[in-house]
Every structure is written in C-alpha cells, then in structure tokens.
Amino acid sequence: MLSVEQFLTLGAILFCIGLFGALTKRNIIIVLVSIELMLNAVNINLLTFARFGLMPSINGQIFTLFTMTIAAAELAVGLAVLISLYRNRNTSDVRDQDLMKW
Amino acid sequence: MVSYWNSYLFIFLFLVLGLLLPIGALMVLGPLLRPKNPTPEKLTTYESGIEPFGEAHVRYNVRYYLFALMFVAFDVEIMFLYPWAVTFDSLGLFGLVEMLIFLGLLVLGLVYAWKKKVLEWK
Amino acid sequence: MNGINGVTQLAFSDVWRVMAPEILLVLGGFLILVLDLFMNKESSRRLSPQLGILFLIAAFVMTIRNFGLVSDQTAGGTGELLNLSNMLYVLDDFGNVFKLLFTAGTALVLLMSIDFFKQNPEVKVAEYTYLMLFATTGAMVMASSLDLITLFVGLELLSISSYVLVAMRRNHAKSAEGGMKYLVIGSIASAMALYGMSFLYGVTGQTNLAYGAQTVIQMWLQFKPLLTLAFLLMLIGFGVKVSLVPFHQWSPDTYEGAPNPVTAFLAVVSKAAGFALILRTFLWGFSGVFGDVYIYLVILAALTMVVGNVAALSQKNIKRLLAYSSVAQAGYLLLPLAVLGKGKSIDNIWLALGQTSFYLVAYLFMTMGAFAVLTVVTRQAGNETLEAFRGLWKRAPFLAVSMAVFVLSMAGMPLTAGFIGKFYIFLGTINTEMYWLGGLLFATSAIAFYYYFGVLKAMFLKDSAVQSHDKIQVPVSLTVTIAIGLIGTLALGIFPDLLMKFLNGLHWFGQ
Numbered sequence: 192m193l194s195v196e197q198f199l200t201l202g203a204i205l206f207c208i209g210l211f212g213a214l215t216k217r218n219i220i221i222v223l224v225s226i227e228l229m230l231n232a233v234n235i236n237l238l239t240f241a242r243f244g245l246m247p248s249i250n251g252q253i254f255t256l257f258t259m260t261i262a263a264a265e266l267a268v269g270l271a272v273l274i275s276l277y278r279n280r281n282t283s284d285v286r287d288q289d290l291m292k293w
Numbered sequence: 294m295v296s297y298w299n300s301y302l303f304i305f306l307f308l309v310l311g312l313l314l315p316i317g318a319l320m321v322l323g324p325l326l327r328p329k330n331p332t333p334e335k336l337t338t339y340e341s342g343i344e345p346f347g348e349a350h351v352r353y354n355v356r357y358y359l360f361a362l363m364f365v366a367f368d369v370e371i372m373f374l375y376p377w378a379v380t381f382d383s384l385g386l387f388g389l390v391e392m393l394i395f396l397g398l399l400v401l402g403l404v405y406a407w408k409k410k411v412l413e414w415k
Numbered sequence: 416m417n418g419i420n421g422v423t424q425l426a427f428s429d430v431w432r433v434m435a436p437e438i439l440l441v442l443g444g445f446l447i448l449v450l451d452l453f454m455n456k457e458s459s460r461r462l463s464p465q466l467g468i469l470f471l472i473a474a475f476v477m478t479i480r481n482f483g484l485v486s487d488q489t490a491g492g493t494g495e496l497l498n499l500s501n502m503l504y505v506l507d508d509f510g511n512v513f514k515l516l517f518t519a520g521t522a523l524v525l526l527m528s529i530d531f532f533k534q535n536p537e538v539k540v541a542e543y544t545y546l547m548l549f550a551t552t553g554a555m556v557m558a559s560s561l562d563l564i565t566l567f568v569g570l571e572l573l574s575i576s577s578y579v580l581v582a583m584r585r586n587h588a589k590s591a592e593g594g595m596k597y598l599v600i601g602s603i604a605s606a607m608a609l610y611g612m613s614f615l616y617g618v619t620g621q622t623n624l625a626y627g628a629q630t631v632i633q634m635w636l637q638f639k640p641l642l643t644l645a646f647l648l649m650l651i652g653f654g655v656k657v658s659l660v661p662f663h664q665w666s667p668d669t670y671e672g673a674p675n676p677v678t679a680f681l682a683v684v685s686k687a688a689g690f691a692l693i694l695r696t697f698l699w700g701f702s703g704v705f706g707d708v709y710i711y712l713v714i715l716a717a718l719t720m721v722v723g724n725v726a727a728l729s730q731k732n733i734k735r736l737l738a739y740s741s742v743a744q745a746g747y748l749l750l751p752l753a754v755l756g757k758g759k760s761i762d763n764i765w766l767a768l769g770q771t772s773f774y775l776v777a778y779l780f781m782t783m784g785a786f787a788v789l790t791v792v793t794r795q796a797g798n799e800t801l802e803a804f805r806g807l808w809k810r811a812p813f814l815a816v817s818m819a820v821f822v823l824s825m826a827g828m829p830l831t832a833g834f835i836g837k838f839y840i841f842l843g844t845i846n847t848e849m850y851w852l853g854g855l856l857f858a859t860s861a862i863a864f865y866y867y868f869g870v871l872k873a874m875f876l877k878d879s880a881v882q883s884h885d886k887i888q889v890p891v892s893l894t895v896t897i898a899i900g901l902i903g904t905l906a907l908g909i910f911p912d913l914l915m916k917f918l919n920g921l922h923w924f925g926q
Contacts, residue, residue, distance in 0.1 A: 206610055210603070210606075210607075213599070213603050214603075219595065219599070222599055223599075223602075226602045226606060229603070229606035229607075229610070230609065232610070233606065233609045233610050233613050236613040236614070236617065237613045237616065239617075240613065240616055240617035244616075244620060245618065245620055246620025246621070246630075247620070248620050248621060250564070250616065250622045251613075251616060251622075254563070254564050254567075254612075254613075254616065254622060257564055257567065257568055258567075261567070261571045261575075264571070264575055265571070265598075265605075268575050268578050268579055268598065269578075269595075269598050269599075269602070271579075272578065272579075272582045272591060272594045272595050272598055273595065275582055275585055275591045275594075276582075276591040276592060276595050278585075279586070279588040279591050280588055280591075280592075
C-alpha cells in the first residue's frame with residue numbers, strides 16, 4: 192500500500208526538478224517543459240489530497256482539470272511568443288535575451 | 294501454491310534473459326568478434342545509399358506549430374465534458390445551457406482560426 | 416439555490432445579479448471578436464476601441480449599481496453575503512471598489528491606445544482590445560472570488576492575456592523579449608502559487624477560503640510548517656505578479672519592452688488585481704492565524720520600499736525609472752496589510768483596506784497621466800532617456816506642468832493625491848505601533864524625491880536638446896487622459912475626504 196507521503200515526495204521531487212530546470216536551462220523550449228513539470232507536480236499533489244488527504248473531497252480533481260487546461264493555454268501562448276522571438280532574433284537561447292539589462 | 298510461484302519463476306527467467314541477451318550481444322560479444330576498421334565513408338550517416346545532405350536538425354515549417362497549438366487548445370477543453378456528462382441528470386437545464394455556451398465559445402474559436410486562414414496549407 | 420445530490424442549482428437571474436459587470440465585459444470581448452471577423456479592416460480598427468470603452472463604462476455603471484445591492488443586503492439581509500454556489504463567487508464592496516478601479520483603469524488605457532494604434536499600423540486593434548477586456552474580467556474574478564480554483568482561473572486569464580499584450584508588436588524585438596521574460600517568470604510564479612494552494616487544500620480539504628479559514632485555525636498547531644509553506648509559496652507567486660522585491664526582476668524589462676499603454680495597464684490594473692488577490696486570500700484564508708505569518712509581509716514590504724527606490728536612482732531610461740518607482744509603490748501598498756498582524760481588530764482591517772484602496776486610486780490617476788505624457792514626449796524625441804524631457808517647459812508648458820504634478824504626487828508632495836495616500840498609510844503604521852516601518856516609509860520617500868527631482872530638473876532647468884523649439888502636437892485622446900489624471904491627482908490631494916468618506920462607509924466584506 193502506497194502512503195500519502197510517497198505521493199507527496201514524488202510531487203516535491205518533480206516540482207524541484209521543474210523549478211531547477213526552469214531557472215537554469217538555456218533553451219526556452221526546455222524552460223517551458225520544466226514549467227509544465229512543475230504544474231504536473233501540483234496535479235499529483237492535488238490528486239493525492241483528493242484521494243488520500245485528511246478530508247478527501249472531489250474539489251482536488253476538479254482543480255486538476257482546470258490546472259491542466261490552463262497549463263495548455265500557457266504553453267500555447269509561450270510557443271507563439273517564442274516563434275515571434277525567433278523570427279526577430281533567430282535564437283531561442285536564454286543567454287541571448289539581452290537587449291535590455293536583465 | 295507451487296504453480297503460483299512457478300509462474301513467477303518463468304517471468305523472472307524471461308526478465309533475466311531479456312536483460313542479459315541484449316547486454317551480452319551488443320556490449321560484450323559484439324566488440325570482441327567484429328573487426329574494428331573505421332573509414333570516413335563508414336562513419337557517415339546511412340541514407341539509403343545516397344550521399345547524405347542537409348542538417349540532421351531540420352527546421353519544420355512553422356505551420357506545424359500552428360496546428361499543434363490549435364490541437365492543444367481544443368483537445369484539453371474536451372476534458373470538461375466528462376464531469377459534466379457524469380452529473381448531467383442533477384445539473385438540469387442550467388447545466389445544459391451552460392455547456393452549450395461553453396461549446397459555442399469553442400466553436401467561435403474554430404471559426405476565428407478559420408477566418409484568420411490558420412487552417413489553410415499553402 | 417437548493418442543492419440536489421450535492422450539486423448546487425443556479426438560476427440565471429442569480430448569476431446576473433452577482434456578476435453583471437463580468438458578463439458584460441465577456442460579452443463585449445466576444446462581440447468585438449466576431450465583428451472583427453466580419454467587418455472590413457478600417458472600420459474594425461476604428462470601432463473596436465470605442466466599443467471596448469463603451470462596454471467598460473457599462474461595467475463601471477453596473478458596479479456602481481452593485482454597491483446598492485450590497486447595502487440592501489446588509490440592511491435587510493440575514494447577515495449572509497450575496498453569493499453564488501456556496502460562497503464560490505461573492506458580491507461585496509471590497510470586490511466592487513476593485514472593479515471600479517479595473518474598469519476605470521482599462522478604459523483610460525484603451526483611450527491612450529487609440530493614439531498608439533495610429534502610430535503602429537501593424538498592431539491588430541481588435542485582438543488588442545478584446546484581450547484587454549478579457550484581462551480585466553480576469554482581474555475582476557480575482558477580486559470577488561472566494562474559491563482557490565476560480566481565483567487561479569482569474570489570475571491566469573489576466574496573466575495569459577497580458578503576456579500576449581506585451582508581445583503584441585510583432586516586428587519589435589524588445590517587445591517579444593519582454594513578453595517572453597514575463598511569460599517565463601509569470602508561469603513559474605503561477606506554478607509556485609498553485610503548489611502552495613495544493614497544500615492549503617490538502618490540509619483544509621476544501622478549496623473555498625470562507626469555509627477553509629475555520630479549518631486552518633483548527634489545524635494550525637498540528638500542521639504549522641505545512642501551512643506556513645503554503646502561505647510562503649502563495650506569497651512568492653502573488654509577489655511576482657505585483658513585483659515585490661526580490662521577485663521584481665522581470666518588471667523593468669517587461670515595462671520597457673511593452674507598448675506604453677500596456678505598460679500602464681500592467682502597472683495599474685494588473686498590480687491592483689494582484690493586491691486584490693493578496694488581500695482576498697490572506698485576509699480570508701489566513702484570517703485566524705494572521706498574527707503568526709504577517710512578519711513575512713512586513714519583511715517583503717520593507718525590502719520592496721528600499722530596493723525599489725534605491726534601484727530607481729541609477730536609471731537613465733524613463734520607463735525603467737517608472738518601473739522601479741512602481742516596484743517601490745508596491746511596497747507602500749503592501750504596508751497596510753502587513754501591519755495588520757500587530758493590532759488585529761475589525762476596525763483595523765477596514766481602515767487598512769481603505770488605505771490601500773485610496774492609494775490605489777491615487778496611483779491610478781498619477782500613473783495613467785505620467786504614461787500619457789511619456790508617450791508624447793518620447794515619441795517626439797525619438798528616445799526614452801531622461802534627455803527627452805530636457806527643456807519641456809519651453810516646448811510644451813502643459814505637458815511639463817502635468818508631468819511635474821504626477822511626479823511630485825508619486826514622490827509624495829503635499830496637495831497631491833500621492834501625499835494623502837502615503838499619509839494614511841503612515842498613520843496606519845503609527846496606529847499599530849510599527850514606528851520603524853513608518854520611518855522607513857519616510858526615508859524611502861526622501862530617496863524618491865531625489866530621482867524624481869532629476870525629471871523635474873530636466874524639464875524646467877535644462878535647455879532642450881532638440882534644436883527646433885516647435886510646439887508638440889498632443890493627440891486628443893492623450894490630452895483627455897492627461898487631463899483626467901491631473902484632475903484626479905489634484906482633487907484627491909486637496910479634497911481627500913471626497914473619497915475617504917465613501918471608503919469608510921463601505922461594507923467591505925458585506926458586514
């Protein structure tokens with residue numbers, strides 16, 4: 192029998208990997224993927240609490256549906272902005288985004 | 294009980310063989326048996342016998358991305374139909390109208406993409 | 416509203432009663448979208464912003480009607496808030512005040528944008544307009560929802576629309592870069608806030624803040640580390656949206672890259688929405704245990720005031736200067752909430768909300784005005800440095816005087832709205848005996864005077880760098896914006912009671 196802690200640890204590990212990737216990776220596509228990883232870690236958390244939490248309720252699952260949709264919308268806009276950036280600058284490297292002082 | 298464990302023994306055997314065979318063949322026996330004589334021609338990419346040209350990392354037409362974006366946006370929205378369908382009876386007329394509004398907005402999105410000529414392949 | 420099988424039944428009349436302004440804005444957005452598809456290009460370009468402003472005014476009027484509904488409810492009601500689906504969405508004066516701010520702010524932004532559309536023919540006007548309307552709807556949802564799910568959806572509606580708005584100028588590399596930075600930082604922030612929300616949900620077992628608050632109090636001793644973690648993660652996530660130090664790094668770049676009206680939108684509407692979210696979440700969800708967590712808010716507010724003002728000192732670009740100044744203003748705006756943890760009584764909460772709202776209104780007027788002046792001046796000079804303002808007094812006295820008023824108001828000069836706003840916040844710190852924060856407010860305002868004085872010096876004392884002393888043509892839409900900003904800033908500065916009386920008489924959370 193898997194316990195709550197194991198699921199939460201999995202969520203925490205995924206979240207940390209995502210955060211690390213989002214803050215350190217050079218390619219913007221990888222950064223976007225890392226952000227998706229963070230959001231999916233949240234989904235694991237929400238579903239764990241909805242199923243095995245102190246007070247299980249359906250709200251967590253509903254929350255997950257909304258998170259997934261919004262994550263997709265965010266990613267779609269991210270890719271669109273990336274394409275526009277690529278057309279202007281011909282690069283998708285984070286280090287080249289230096290027109291303005293970071 | 295014995296046969297129960299026996300079936301697990303078979304699975305275990307398959308697992309061991311499945312791991313050992315590729316490791317043994319590819320990583321141990323292969324380098325020992327094969328002659329090692331690389332030439333520049335041998336090291337080029339195999340492309341059906343013709344000279345390889347272009348980069349391995351080709352740029353896809355940007356239109357693929359547009360289709361992918363459209364797919365992501367519409368695909369995920371469909372998730373909301375499942376919980377709605379499960380609770381359809383207790384939601385009543387309000388739920389039906391609300392879902393129709395939701396689907397209407399999605400259709401509006403499709404019409405928008407259509408009019409903006411996203412769906413055309415030139 | 417009777418429940419069958421745990422599913423709340425809604426009626427359309429109830430929905431309209433509680434969320435009329437939101438419905439109007441969404442309808443307006445989709446109307447503009449459809450009209451744009453079936454109209455020719457020129458008339459769509461001309462009509463879209465006007466339609467947008469019209470719908471914003473309609474939403475503004477409906478919000479004013481809602482004040483009446485709330486006071487009727489409190490006068491003759493059962494003490495329950497006007498709400499939808501078990502407190503999922505509420506109608507109270509807290510939300511109403513913020514909705515007035517959002518609609519007025521976005522209407523002014525759209526007014527400024529009319530000129531921006533003329534200068535940039537490549538910008539798609541209809542898309543710009545309805546994205547603004549949707550973003551405003553998101554802000555409204557953030558101000559009046561009580562459920563974590565809806566709050567998050569509102570936050571993302573606002574954020575995703577603003578990402579697109581920032582990156583709207585397609586042939587402008589800085590615009591795309593600013594948009595990308597905002598998107599990456601904003602998404603990370605959303606994910607962090609969401610992670611915090613998941614823990615809050617896990618401990619309380621529900622996503623509703625009104626019901627969850629009771630459980631938070633019960634669970635506080637047992638799950639203190641987990642709940643504090645949830646609070647901190649949410650604070651980081653929301654802090655990025657309102658650019659609190661140390662989560663402000665994106666704002667100067669994004670403000671510089673975005674078109675001027677969008678920058679004004681981010682600085683005013685987006686920031687106000689962030690504060691609405693912070694106040695809503697922390698004053699409801701953590702109301703019972705606020706005394707244990709307020710210290711983090713105090714630290715962030717102090718850091719923000721100091722770093723925002725000090726970093727502004729070295730800025731040569733006027734937009735970056737305003738960006739850092741708006742970071743500093745976020746610190747002032749957070750103060751009333753931060754000091755609440757010390758003296759925690761109902762009176763203090765209403766006073767704190769009044770102070771924040773007053774400063775936000777003042778901030779709305781002065782920022783809108785400043786960005787309108789900035790648009791005219793930087794376009795004429797062809798660059799965005801302080802040099803562009805040199806000798807403005809001789810070239811365009813009206814612009815110079817208005818800019819002086821806005822800048823002095825941001826610094827906190829008496830007789831302007833900014834001074835009164837800061838003074839109320841200062842009084843709040845004295846009331847709760849957090850004297851060092853009050854002192855810090857004064858000290859950082861003194862620093863602010865120094866860099867704002869640089870702008871004044873350039874306008875009045877230096878000669879123009881531009882050879883020709885010909886008059887600057889100010890477009891009508893921008894003149895109106897500047898005039899509204901000027902009247903608002905001065906009126907609130909001289910007769911602050913006009914607004915303060917109104918704010919003090921409100922039923923903030925429906926009581």
